[in-house]
Structures are given as structure tokens and as C-alpha cells.
Amino acid sequence: MKTPTGKYLFNPEPTGEYAVRVSDVTMMFNMAGEQLNSLKEFFLKAVKRELFFKEFLALNDVSFTIRHGDVFGLVGTNGSGKSTMLKLIAGVLDPTTGICEVNGNIAPLIELGAGFDMQLSARENIYLNGALLGYSRDFIQAHFDEIVDFAELWDFLELPLKNYSSGMVARIAFAIATVIVPDILIVDETLSVGDMFFQEKCEARINSLIHEHNTTVLFVSHSIKQVERMCKHAIWIEKGVTQMLGEAKEVCEAYKNSHN
Amino acid sequence: MLSFIFMNTLRSYLKRDLFVLTSLVSKDFKIKYRRSVLGVAWSVLNPLLMMIVMSAVFSFMFRFEIDKYPLYLILGMILFNFMTNSTNGGLMSIIDSAALLKKIRINKAIFPIEKVVFELLNFAISLVAVAAVMIFFEVAPSPNLLFLPLLLVYVVLFCAGLSLLVSALAVFFRDVVHLWSVFCLAWMYVTPIFYPVTMLPEWLQQAMDFNPMYQFITYFRMIALYGETPSLVQNLICLGMAVVTLGVGILVFRRMQSRFILYV
Numbered sequence: 058m059k060t061p062t063g064k065y066l067f068n069p070e071p072t073g074e075y076a077v078r079v080s081d082v083t084m085m086f087n088m089a090g091e092q093l094n095s096l097k098e099f100f101l102k103a104v105k106r107e108l109f110f111k112e113f114l115a116l117n118d119v120s121f122t123i124r125h126g127d128v129f130g131l132v133g134t135n136g137s138g139k140s141t142m143l144k145l146i147a148g149v150l151d152p153t154t155g156i157c158e159v160n161g162n163i164a165p166l167i168e169l170g171a172g173f174d175m176q177l178s179a180r181e182n183i184y185l186n187g188a189l190l191g192y193s194r195d196f197i198q199a200h201f202d203e204i205v206d207f208a209e210l211w212d213f214l215e216l217p218l219k220n221y222s223s224g225m226v227a228r229i230a231f232a233i234a235t236v237i238v239p240d241i242l243i244v245d246e247t248l249s250v251g252d253m254f255f256q257e258k259c260e261a262r263i264n265s266l267i268h269e270h271n272t273t274v275l276f277v278s279h280s281i282k283q284v285e286r287m288c289k290h291a292i293w294i295e296k297g298v299t300q301m302l303g304e305a306k307e308v309c310e311a312y313k314n315s316h317n
Numbered sequence: 318m319l320s321f322i323f324m325n326t327l328r329s330y331l332k333r334d335l336f337v338l339t340s341l342v343s344k345d346f347k348i349k350y351r352r353s354v355l356g357v358a359w360s361v362l363n364p365l366l367m368m369i370v371m372s373a374v375f376s377f378m379f380r381f382e383i384d385k386y387p388l389y390l391i392l393g394m395i396l397f398n399f400m401t402n403s404t405n406g407g408l409m410s411i412i413d414s415a416a417l418l419k420k421i422r423i424n425k426a427i428f429p430i431e432k433v434v435f436e437l438l439n440f441a442i443s444l445v446a447v448a449a450v451m452i453f454f455e456v457a458p459s460p461n462l463l464f465l466p467l468l469l470v471y472v473v474l475f476c477a478g479l480s481l482l483v484s485a486l487a488v489f490f491r492d493v494v495h496l497w498s499v500f501c502l503a504w505m506y507v508t509p510i511f512y513p514v515t516m517l518p519e520w521l522q523q524a525m526d527f528n529p530m531y532q533f534i535t536y537f538r539m540i541a542l543y544g545e546t547p548s549l550v551q552n553l554i555c556l557g558m559a560v561v562t563l564g565v566g567i568l569v570f571r572r573m574q575s576r577f578i579l580y581v
Contacts (some may be wrong), residue, residue, distance in 0.1 A: 061575075067422070086579065097492075144578075146420035151575050163422075169415035176348050186339035189421060191333050240564075 063152030066146070071161035071240040072272075077123040077146055082155035084116040084141055084297075098106060115141045117297040124298070125161070126271040130288035132281065132303055132312050138297040139277050143243055146275065153231075161240025161273065164190070168230070177217040178211055182218055184235050191275040198238045207258075208232040228255055235262050242266060242271045285309045325549030334424050336517045339432040340520045342438065364395050365449065373457035377512050383513055385454045388542055391447060393510035393534045399440045400476055400530060406432030408487050408497055412458030415581035423576050429484040437469070447541065459544035467552070468536050473560035475529055485573045488580050504530065529558040542543075 063082065109149045122128045131139045144150040145157050147165045166284055172189045173182050187197040205211055208228040219224060235242075244263065266272040276282055285292060288305035293312050298317075302309050366392040367481040374388060384388050407429035412417070414428050451458065487493045507521070508530050514522060524529045531554050539545040 105384055143418070147420070149419055150471065165420055171420045172414075174344055174348070177344060181344070181347065185340050185344055188337045189417060189423065191421075191423075193332070194336060 061151070061153050063154050064156045065151050066156065066158040067148055068158075068160045069162050071125055073160045074124065075122045076125045076159070076161050076241055077129075077275070078140075078156075078158040079122070079145070080120050080156045080158070082116055082119050082145060082152045082157055083114065083143065084138070085153040086113045086115055086152070091210045093196075094168040110165045114203070116145075116294075117151075117296070119292075119294065119299050121299070121302055122153075122291050123273060123275070125273055126267075126292055128276060128288045130268055130276045130278070130291035130308075131294065132284055132291060132309065134242070134259050136292045136296075139294060140245070141276065142275060142294065146241075147243055153274055154162045159241065162191075162237075163241045163243060164234050164237060164239035165243045166234050166245060172227040173226065173230070176217055178217055180214045180277050182229065183233060190234065190237075192237065196237075204229075204232045204236050207236070207262075224252060224255070231262075235266070237285070238266065238270045239272055241275065243275045281309050282311060286312055295296055319359060320452075324347035334427055337427055338431050338434060339422070341375055341427070342435045344386050344433045345431075346438065355388075357358050360439050361445045361449075364398070364443045365446045367394065368446075368450070370441045371511060379512065381513055381516075383480055385456065385542065388420070388450050389450050389538065390451055390511060392452055392537050392541055393508070395440060395443050395447065396472065396534050397438055397505055397508065397510055399472065401505070402439070403433040403476045403498065404479045404483055404501070406436065406485045408478075409484075411484045411488050411577055412581050414576070415578075418578050418581060425577060426481060426570060429480040429570075430477050432474075432481065433473060433480050436476070437473055440469075446519070456542065457544075459540070461540040461544055463548055464536075467532065471555040472533050472538075474535070474563045478559070478561075478563035481566035481570040485570045486575075489573065490572040504528075508534065510534065515530070521540060529562070530553075532558060 063084075098142060119138075119142070131138050131142060141150065143165075145152055145288040146159060147163060148157075148159065172186050174185065177185065183201065184194075190196075205214065208225075208231070210225065210229065213221070215227075221229075242263065244255055263274065267274055274287075276288055285305060290303065291308040292302045293300040293308050301311050350359070353359060355362065368387050371394070372387040372390050375381070375390075409426065410428035412433055417423070418425060483497055484494060507517075508528060509517065509525070514525060514531075517525070519581075532551070536547050536551060536555060539547055
């Protein structure tokens with residue numbers, strides 16, 4: 058077991074040359090430890106000295122950089138380490154070794170709607186979720202109408218969220234997460250929720266962030282066409298190892314060819 | 318210059334944490350009282366009704382020689398409940414916010430501490446019940462009641478420490494979730510809440526010196542029931558116990574928090 062020396066460096070200002078710099082990042086999970094759920098198992102394994110066996114490398118020595126304003130795609134099959142990479146960049150996970158450096162505030166669009174409380178009304182949830190995302194009360198107040206307009210939910214504001222459809226919940230979540238102009242936007246398969254018209258609206262909003270506000274976008278999708286269409290650069294990861302890094306078109310081409 | 322920037326970032330982080338904290342407290346508050354006709358009044362009524370039931374049961378069964386027994390009882394009861402409610406809330410706080418922790422980089426300690434703040438609010442409301450009982454028994458409020466905020470500081474620090482500790486342990490060992498309520502039950506019976514401390518065997522009476530809850534409850538009874546001034550030594554003991562518990566809680570929480578999201 059390597060001793061954890063990994064670092065996550067976060068700077069809320071979009072300074073420097075790169076928005077994201079991932080240097081020699083390795084992420085190791087201890088699978089034996091994952092399965093421990095009771096004290097009894099823990100002591101049994103501790104006595105048998107099995108506690109630190111069974112390592113799993115989710116990411117193995119991955120390095121890349123993303124410039125400000127870039128649209129960067131991550132491709133790879135299921136379980137290749139894409140989501141782990143996003144979690145490292147979002148800062149919810151610290152790398153085992155290596156450095157993950159982020160310059161600029163992040164809006165994560167992973168698992169839309171985490172942090173909502175189904176018993177509260179939409180209005181109350183907008184404030185709660187805004188707080189959790191790091192907005193100030195004044196900011197939410199000033200942009201409240203904007204959020205409600207974007208999600209198109211004027212008629213249902215006082216209704217508890219449990220009475221909403223999942224598509225409606227996703228609309229509110231998207232509206233809250235993108236009301237701010239983030240320096241870095243992480244998009245993870247979220248464009249597949251909501252109806253067709255709302256999907257178009259989401260894509261338009263992301264495009265306006267990219268083109269008008271120079272937002273850096275990290276993009277993960279199973280739709281290789283979408284990555285090809287939207288991204289400038291891309292990385293292809295397979296079983297935690299970098300296969301290819303470069304222009305999105307070339308990476309996507311190589312990725313497609315490998316599966317023929 | 319650099320330290321100025323540092324202070325500013327620190328301040329903006331604190332401001333953010335505080336807003337998250339108040340938002341979560343107001344969420345818990347709304348959910349607790351939503352759809353109940355009497356609403357917040359329940360935080361006053363509940364301890365009163367509990368006190369009536371308990372004092373009826375215990376004065377019928379044991380006949381302790383305690384003056385103003387219901388007041389003696391309610392003081393111990395609400396302070397002990399503050400501890401159990403806040404730690405039981407804290408216990409699941411990290412596990413319950415799993416979805417959030419996997420998505421947003423956020424100060425994780427907010428979640429267990431928020432439960433303590435929320436329970437402090439409920440405790441403050443239930444003080445109305447204490448006031449009612451004091452009026453009923455014609456206990457004149459003494460200036461010693463001014464020590465109450467100080468006591469609350471000790472108890473809040475103590476509960477925050479415990480809450481941090483159990484919330485972190487519960488992530489790795491779910492046994493803690495089941496054990497904690499049993500532990501609290503045993504703790505409640507070993508602490509002189511319903512009975513006088515003299516009822517305990519000699520060795521347990523001495524052990525009470527090391528029971529923080531007994532120290533806090535004694536303090537509470539001195540200022541609210543007997544109108545006595547707590548000594549400096551007593552204050553130092555309470556403060557010491559609170560600070561040590563908080564220190565242990567912070568230490569354990571900080572050591573474990575980076576691995577939370579692998580286990581929740």
C-alpha cells in the first residue's frame with residue numbers, strides 16, 4: 058500500500074495558464090477495506106493481517122492539463138475511471154498520489170438534485186441547494202426569478218418536491234447549478250434528463266457559457282458523437298490508464314476503431 | 318498582503334459555512350413541525366408531559382426524598398435529551414448526506430454540528446417548560462441563572478465533540494449506529510436524573526466525578542433549582558470535559574473525513 062501523498066489544490070480564482078492540471082495522479086482503492094462493515098469483521102481481519110490486501114487501481118499515473126476556455130471530453134468504457142477522475146477534479150475525493158490542481162470555481166452537474174429535500178417546497182429547495190452549492194443568500198435572492206423562469210415552474214413553487222416528476226426536479230437542479238457563471242463546469246451524462254425541449258435549452262445554456270463566458274467545460278458522455286461535436290480536446294482512459302490524449306476528433310476516432 | 322488575502326478567503330469560507338448551517342437548521346425546523354397543529358408548542362409540551370408521566374411513575378414507585386421533584390426531574394431530563402438528540406442526529410448525518418458529499422466539495426463537519434445547533438434551538442424552546450414549572454413551584458429566579466449561557470457553551474462544545482466522533486465512526490462501522498442508542502440508555506440510567514445521587518453505590522458515586530453529563534446536570538440544578546453559585550473549580554471541570562471531548566472529536570473526524578465518500 059502506497060502511503061497517501063496526493064494533494065488537491067483549489068484556487069477559486071481563474072488565474073494561471075491552466076484551469077485544471079492533473080499531474081501523475083494515481084487513485085487506489087482498498088477493496089478489502091471497502092467490504093468491512095462491522096467491528097467484528099474489522100477485528101477478525103486485523104488479527105489475520107488481511108486488512109491492507111486487495112488493492113485496486115482506479116487511476117494509474119494519469120496526467121493532463123486543461124486550458125481556460127477549453128471544452129474537454131473524457132471517454133472510456135464503463136468502469137474505466139472517468140467518474141473517479143471527475144470526483145478528483147470536483148475535489149470530493151483526494152488522490153492517493155499525485156497532484157490535482159484546479160483554478161476557478163466549479164459547478165458540478167453530476168447526479169442532478171443531490172441535496173434536495175423532497176418534503177420541502179421548490180422555493181425552499183432553491184435556497185437550500187443554493188446554499189449547499191456555495192451561493193450567498195443575496196445571490197440567490199437576486200437570481201431567484203431567473204432560476205424559476207429557466208425551470209418554468211411558476212405555478213408550482215409552493216408544492217413539496219415529492220409531488221414533482223423526476224424531469225421537473227432535474228429542471229430545477231439544472232437551473233440552480235447553472236444560474237452562476239462558473240469558471241469550470243463539469244457535465245456528466247446529465248443532458249439525458251428532461252424532455253426534448255428542455256434538453257435543447259440545457260445545451261443552449263452550456264453553449265452560451267462556453268462561447269460568451271469562456272467557461273471551461275469537462276464533459277463525460279457515452280455518446281461519442283456528442284463528445285466529437287462539443288469538445289476541442291479529449292482524453293481516453295481505459296482501466297485507469299491513459300490510452301490517448303489530444304484533439305477530440307482524433308481521440309474519438311481511435312476510441313471508435315478500438316471497438317471494431 | 319498575503320495574510321490579508323488569506324483572512325479574506327477564510328472569512329468568505331466561514332460565511333459560506335454559516336449560511337449552509339443556518340439553511341440546514343431551518344430545513345430541519347420546518348420538517349419537524351410541518352403538518353402538526355400545535356407546531357413549535359410541542360417543544361414545550363413534550364418535556365412537560367414527559368415530566369408529568371415520569372414524576373407520577375417515580376413518586377408512586379420509589380418515593381425519593383427530593384424537594385420539588387418535578388423540577389429536579391425536568392432539568393436533568395431536558396439537558397440529557399439535548400445530548401442524546403443531538404448525538405443521535407449527528408450519528409447519521411454524514412451517512413445521510415452521502416449523495417451530497419459525492420458531488421460537492423463542502424466542509425463535512427457542518428453536518429454533525431448542524432444537528433447540535435438544531436437541538437440547541439429546541440432546548441431553548443423547552444426552557445419555557447422549565448420556566449412554567451419554576452413558576453408552579455414558586456422558585457424565584459436567582460441571579461445565578463445568568464450562568465446558563467456559560468453552561469450551554471460547555472454542553473454545546475461537548476455535544477459537538479461527541480457528534481463529530483460518532484458521525485465519523487458510524488461511517489466506517491455501522492455497528493456504532495445500533496450501539497449508540499443502547500449506550501445512551503445505559504448512560505441515562507447511571508446518571509442521577511430521576512433519582513438522587515446518594516442512591517448509587519459508593520463506588521459509582523465516586524465515578525460520577527468522571528461523568529460529564531452528571532457534572533452538567535448538577536450545574537444546571539444548582540443555578541435553576543437551588544439558587545447556588547457554581548464554583549470556579551466546577552466551571553473548570555465542565556469546561557475541561559467539554560474541550561477534551563471536542564478535541565477528540567475534531568481529531569478523529571479530521572483523520573477520517575477524506576475517506577468518508579469511499580464508505581457512505
